[in-house]
Amino acid sequence: MDPMALGKDYEAQDCALARALELLGERWTLLIVRDAFYGVRRYGDFLAHLDIPRAVLATRLQALVDAGVLTRRPYQESPRRHEYVLTERGRELWPALNALGHWGGEHLSPFGPSRLYTHLTCGTRVGRTGTCPACGRFAPPEELEVRPGPGADRPHRDDAVSRALRRPHRLLEPLLAE
Amino acid sequence: MDPMALGKDYEAQDCALARALELLGERWTLLIVRDAFYGVRRYGDFLAHLDIPRAVLATRLQALVDAGVLTRRPYQESPRRHEYVLTERGRELWPALNALGHWGGEHLSPFGPSRLYTHLTCGTRVGRTGTCPACGRFAPPEELEVRPGPGADRPHRDDAVSRALRRPHRLLEPLLAE
DNA sequence: TCACCTCGGTTCATTCATTGAACTAACGAT
DNA sequence: ATCGTTAGTTCAATGAATGAACCGAGGTGA
Secondary structure, eight states: OOTTOOOSSSTTOOOHHHHHHHHHTSTTHHHHHHHHHHTOOSHHHHHHHHTOOHHHHHHHHHHHHHTTSEEEEEEETTTTEEEEEEOHHHHTTHHHHHHHHHHHHHHSOTTOOSEEEEETTTOOBOOTTSBOTTTOSBOOGGGEEEEEOTTTTSSOOOSHHHHHTTSOEETTSOOSOO | OOTTOOOSSSTTOOOHHHHHHHHHTSTTHHHHHHHHHHTOOSHHHHHHHHTOOHHHHHHHHHHHHHTTSEEEEEEETTTTEEEEEEOHHHHTTHHHHHHHHHHHHHHSOTTOOSEEEEETTTOOBOOTTSBOTTTOSBOOGGGEEEEEOTTTTSSOOOSHHHHHTTSOEETTSOOSOO
């Protein structure tokens, strides 16, 4: 991964945000990362949950691996199968994802947010900065639990990932299978 | 602005992040919002700073106005001209923008971040959550100053906006003209 | 008066990315 | 031998982004 190589556009933009967007601003990419935080790890599960074209999913996963956001590692031999897991660099996207999702929940969700993130140690919902209002500290994703919120299940989905997310689940823990 | 109307895609995604991305995930949109935080307000200035096709800029500005992120208001009569300014809803995007930019600066910028954001009251650089490490509080954009960082001006741009941003500037204050 | 400039767009042909359906490949199970 | 599962690739059709040219309302200067 050559850090000098900016993607095909935004090149003239001398800006950290532009560089982030070069990777993360592509269609579907941030939804894939969000699913990775939920604990989705397998190609087929991303596919079923996101309704994303297979080719696009493959391209995006590759780009995220190239950028060091995900690692691709075998979870079984014969037949050799791989899973995609967030790296430390990927996990550091949590504040950005949380802030964006929080904004969407506050401003674009007429029935309220569809998922709530609560700090495991104190049970409090985290705010737009990712800080837990109860303990005052930033709550890292490992200490958070997702649960359905008031606006949940509006268009009722019925893939394995959506079903699993109907009960509280700790972020980053594998969501399915094992 | 009908909050029920989800854009053309991601529709099946029952998720606040997907709704935010519906608007903000389109190419160029977040860079436009970033420029608005810098104090860019005029069509022509966005155009010169971003190197964005005119048609795309017009479409995106319209979408941001429709979503209530920007307002379009006259800044002179005869000839009637308008400027685009962040609304309260738009200003609430700051944590998301900061987090994303911070991540890009830390992980994708070999020469370090090209711009630094410092809290005016204490002169400290804000972190990935938008919280000022010195005073411990969240620093709202009005209290921040942008200045060039170590990785600044890599591809040397020479439009009015880039020139103005070479000296420290308070976020949200108009950057040019008046 | 006429030509020219500015600002904020719109129009349109070309290029590029996304889509969705079909196909491939490796393996296990029946 | 055939079917099912998982993780892809290929490809034609569609749709969005690009960039150059054009437009219209007004000011400016000769």
